[in-house]
Amino acid sequence: MALLDKLKVWFAVKLAWSDEARLAEAVRGFQATEADGVWHLHRGLARVRDPRHRAILFAHSLEEEAHAEEFAYTYNQIGERAMTPATYERSDLYGAAEPTWKLFAYVHVGERDATDRFRLIQQTLDESLLKRALSRIVSDEEGHVDLTHRMLIEMGATDRQIRGEVRRVRLARLWEAWLRVGKRVVDRLSTVLLSVSYFLIGPFLFLFARRRLAARFVEFDNCKLKRL
Amino acid sequence: MVRVREAPVDEVTGRAPHRVLGVSYGYHDSSACLVVDGKVVAASAEERFTRQKHDANFPTYAIEYVLDVAKVRPDELDQVVFHEDPHVKFARVLTTVLAPFPSSRLEFVNSLKAWLGRKLWSLNQISSRLDVGPEKIGYLSHHFSHAVQAFMGSGFDEAAILIVDAVGDWACSAMYSGAWRDGKPVVERVVEVAFPNSLGLVYSAFTAFLGFTPNDSECSTMALGGFGRPVYADRVREIVRALDDDSYEVDQRYFNFANFYKGAFTQRFVDVFGPPRHFRDKLPFSCFGEPGEISPDMQRFADVAASVQLVLEERILGLARQLHAKVPSKNLCFAGGVSLNCVANYELMTRSPFERLFIPPDPGDGGTSVGVALYASALAGHGAPAEMPYGPYVGAAFDEADDVAMLDHLDPKHVLQYLKRGLERPTSGARLQHQSFDDRAALARAVAERLVAGQIVGWYRGRAELGPRALGNRSILIRPDDTALATRLSRHVKDRAPFRPYAFSITSEDAPRAVDLTPDQARMNRWMQVAVPVREEARPRLASAVHVDGSTRVQICHADENPAYHALLTEVGERLGLGAVLNTSFNASGYPIVQTPAEALSMFARTDMDSLVLNDTLVWKQS
Numbered sequence: 001m002a003l004l005d006k007l008k009v010w011f012a013v014k015l016a017w018s019d020e021a022r023l024a025e026a027v028r029g030f031q032a033t034e035a036d037g038v039w040h041l042h043r044g045l046a047r048v049r050d051p052r053h054r055a056i057l058f059a060h061s062l063e064e065e066a067h068a069e070e071f072a073y074t075y076n077q078i079g080e081r082a083m084t085p086a087t088y089e090r091s092d093l094y095g096a097a098e099p100t101w102k103l104f105a106y107v108h109v110g111e112r113d114a115t116d117r118f119r120l121i122q123q124t125l126d127e128s129l130l131k132r133a134l135s136r137i138v139s140d141e142e143g144h145v146d147l148t149h150r151m152l153i154e155m156g157a158t159d160r161q162i163r164g165e166v167r168r169v170r171l172a173r174l175w176e177a178w179l180r181v182g183k184r185v186v187d188r189l190s191t192v193l194l195s196v197s198y199f200l201i202g203p204f205l206f207l208f209a210r211r212r213l214a215a216r217f218v219e220f221d222n223c224k225l226k227r228l
Numbered sequence: 229m230v231r232v233r234e235a236p237v238d239e240v241t242g243r244a245p246h247r248v249l250g251v252s253y254g255y256h257d258s259s260a261c262l263v264v265d266g267k268v269v270a271a272s273a274e275e276r277f278t279r280q281k282h283d284a285n286f287p288t289y290a291i292e293y294v295l296d297v298a299k300v301r302p303d304e305l306d307q308v309v310f311h312e313d314p315h316v317k318f319a320r321v322l323t324t325v326l327a328p329f330p331s332s333r334l335e336f337v338n339s340l341k342a343w344l345g346r347k348l349w350s351l352n353q354i355s356s357r358l359d360v361g362p363e364k365i366g367y368l369s370h371h372f373s374h375a376v377q378a379f380m381g382s383g384f385d386e387a388a389i390l391i392v393d394a395v396g397d398w399a400c401s402a403m404y405s406g407a408w409r410d411g412k413p414v415v416e417r418v419v420e421v422a423f424p425n426s427l428g429l430v431y432s433a434f435t436a437f438l439g440f441t442p443n444d445s446e447c448s449t450m451a452l453g454g455f456g457r458p459v460y461a462d463r464v465r466e467i468v469r470a471l472d473d474d475s476y477e478v479d480q481r482y483f484n485f486a487n488f489y490k491g492a493f494t495q496r497f498v499d500v501f502g503p504p505r506h507f508r509d510k511l512p513f514s515c516f517g518e519p520g521e522i523s524p525d526m527q528r529f530a531d532v533a534a535s536v537q538l539v540l541e542e543r544i545l546g547l548a549r550q551l552h553a554k555v556p557s558k559n560l561c562f563a564g565g566v567s568l569n570c571v572a573n574y575e576l577m578t579r580s581p582f583e584r585l586f587i588p589p590d591p592g593d594g595g596t597s598v599g600v601a602l603y604a605s606a607l608a609g610h611g612a613p614a615e616m617p618y619g620p621y622v623g624a625a626f627d628e629a630d631d632v633a634m635l636d637h638l639d640p641k642h643v644l645q646y647l648k649r650g651l652e653r654p655t656s657g658a659r660l661q662h663q664s665f666d667d668r669a670a671l672a673r674a675v676a677e678r679l680v681a682g683q684i685v686g687w688y689r690g691r692a693e694l695g696p697r698a699l700g701n702r703s704i705l706i707r708p709d710d711t712a713l714a715t716r717l718s719r720h721v722k723d724r725a726p727f728r729p730y731a732f733s734i735t736s737e738d739a740p741r742a743v744d745l746t747p748d749q750a751r752m753n754r755w756m757q758v759a760v761p762v763r764e765e766a767r768p769r770l771a772s773a774v775h776v777d778g779s780t781r782v783q784i785c786h787a788d789e790n791p792a793y794h795a796l797l798t799e800v801g802e803r804l805g806l807g808a809v810l811n812t813s814f815n816a817s818g819y820p821i822v823q824t825p826a827e828a829l830s831m832f833a834r835t836d837m838d839s840l841v842l843n844d845t846l847v848w849k850q851s
Contacts, residue, residue: 206329
């Protein structure tokens with residue numbers, strides 16, 4: 001698995017990211033990951049009553065925010081356009097009734113994965129702005145891994161509970177990764193199908209479309225409350 | 229679940245209340261609004277909850293919030309209304325991407341993926357996500373949604389309605405008449421200008437040309453225009469031609485409105501205006517002091533911005549004249565994304581044939597959820613023109629107690645380690661101290677002292693504002709006469725280019741000393757929607773909040789609309805001689821305005837702000 005990860009990262013860094021646009025897009029993705037972390041930490045924060053635990057989560061969110069900013073800065077140094085952050089539909093990881101330690105377990109797994117991946121990328125990259133940014137970020141993330149583990153223990157979660165929850169989170173992340181792969185496959189297939197459709201219907205409809213776009217005014221009255 | 233501090237639900241009337249949920253999403257600025265018996269109970273943009281600026285996704289959290297305020301379950305809703313007609317819009321998108329055949333494969337594929345996969349089924353999605361029967365789901369066309377958004381909250385019995393936007397279903401700009409007959413609103417179409425004749429898209433294309441982000445940074449184009457002369461106006465007028473009937477037509481050879489992957493403008497456009505600005509090239513203009521060295525190229529960009537701004541104003545005035553000829557009312561309601569252009573709004577306010585202008589608190593897409601909900605409610609017999617007006621303070625409120633309690637456990641070293649880029653150490657230290665106030669007047673006095681002493685103060689109180697303007701509940705404030713302080717604010721807090729001006733808030737009592745407005749015009753300037761000239765003699769006292777052309781977006785604050793903020797302004801007035809503060813939105817560049825106390829604290833801790841008010845608690849930094 002580790003060898004496969006190394007190979008994946010090597011191909012991405014040495015081949016795909018030699019194209020600056022792709023590198024910038026990857027950095028945009030890193031920024032989104034960190035910003036997503038900030039959001040989840042703030043959602044978690046709102047449910048934690050213990051002021052000390054809140055302070056730890058808050059301080060953690062400050063770090064993640066700084067990381068997101070670091071990636072945004074890097075993007076703006078290498079990208080062709082100013083960065084517009086990637087957006088996607090948000091959803092909470094845990095319900096309000098679930099214990100706080102479960103949130104820490106999720107954060108712990110996320111931090112460990114991010115640390116491993118960022119470290120691998122950092123080691124593979126040649127000297128660059130992104131490599132320097134990742135060096136700083138990886139050292140922070142390593143601290144997070146230790147901190148979240150300490151917090152899990154401090155919150156009274158037993159080893160068994162922690163292992164069980166970490167396993168559950170890992171499975172959930174694996175399932176998400178599987179869904180992402182599936183989505184990508186469907187995306188590629190639909191690109192092919194829609195491209196074929198374009199060349200099949202385009203020649204018959206484009207003149208009609210051009211005529212329609214030449215109209216200066218909207219001809220039909222669509223001003224009423226309609227029902228589904 | 230969002231913790232709501234106050235639940236402003238009407239008293240029980242003895243009959244079941246009529247509840248309508250308005251929803252907008254799919255393109256940008258998703259939002260939700262709950263109207264109960266014809267009154268806006270709560271409304272919010274989704275971006276405030278998700279921290280994703282202009283979030284276009286299904287407004288899950290905004291809906292959760294508005295329903296929670298009134299303690300309403302989805303199955304108790306009488307109606308849910310969506311802000312556009314997905315079927316008509318799909319037809320327009322399909323037409324748009326087919327017209328450039330055979331060079332639009334990418335647009336066709338990506339548009340159809342988005343539409344067939346998701347957007348075409350928006351109404352079904354609303355039904356299934358809320359578990360509300362399809363019989364309760366209604367929808368209006370996009371521009372008609374804007375029309376009712378502009379009219380319903382205006383308080384006018386009758387009005388002409390002008391909508392200028394990028395593009396909706398098919399229309400780009402549109403005119404309507406609005407009136408109340410037999411207790412029901414009657415909004416009728418006068419004319420709708422069809423895509424691709426879009427003033428909004430033209431302005432966005434120029435925004436892209438000037439190196440800013442289209443659909444987001446149009447305000448930068450407007451600000452940059454203040455430093456230029458409209459020497460390219462004739463060329464822009466040739467591209468956006470005025471027609472004999474005061475309407476307009478856009479020469480499509482200059483734009484790629486259908487082939488958006490090819491960039492917003494064409495080579496022909498570049499041949500006329502020169503090469504575009506790269507976003508990393510610094511603009512040397514400043515509102516707060518001496519500009520840097522201005523190269524001819526940089527001056528060209530300012531001149532282009534001034535030119536497109538001038539022509540936009542001319543075309544909007546033309547549309548207003550055309551509308552007045554067809555609907556000869558004294559009242560004009562204006563909405564759509566272009567109505568956020570406060571410089572053009574001044575022209576409309578002072579030079580159009582209409583006497584009174586109304587622009588809703590959030591005139592862009594985010595506010596359509598309010599309009600459609602009010603309209604559906606009124607059609608069902610709930611609400612009257614005098615009852616429907618609403619203010620901007622309809623967003624979420626949060627208790628600060630838990631967040632303040634955590635401050636005692638926060639390590640200043642940690643705060644220092646993760647300061648905003650470019651900031652080595654906050655001017656006033658990193659240890660966060662706090663004090664709670666039982667007495668609002670005492671809090672206002674304490675904050676006024678700090679402002680007068682030259683501090684940058686975050687002011688977070690009560691319910692969030694609806695729309696892009698911070699109006700004294702999610703604001704960052706400084707004294708209005710200190711340009712060096714404004715530079716510090718731009719550099720170390722807001723991360724904002726120095727050519728972008730700030731605005732100020734002023735008490736209604738002191739406003740006549742700063743701006744010259746009729747009572748009707750003063751009413752229009754409650755929500756920072758119009759850039760008005762500042763009196764010559766008041767400019768030194770407001771130097772950091774006035775643009776180089778002497779104008780500003782003023783918020784005239786009335787005691788009955790925002791008592792706490794008005795009290796603060798009054799205290800400042802007692803110390804500085806004018807009850808005004810520079811007021812800018814409480815957000816960092818690229819992020820939405822802060823929503824929770826923790827988000828406010830996060831920005832406060834990482835930037836060079838000195839003090840922060842969280843409802844009734846004052847937080848400050850100490851070395």
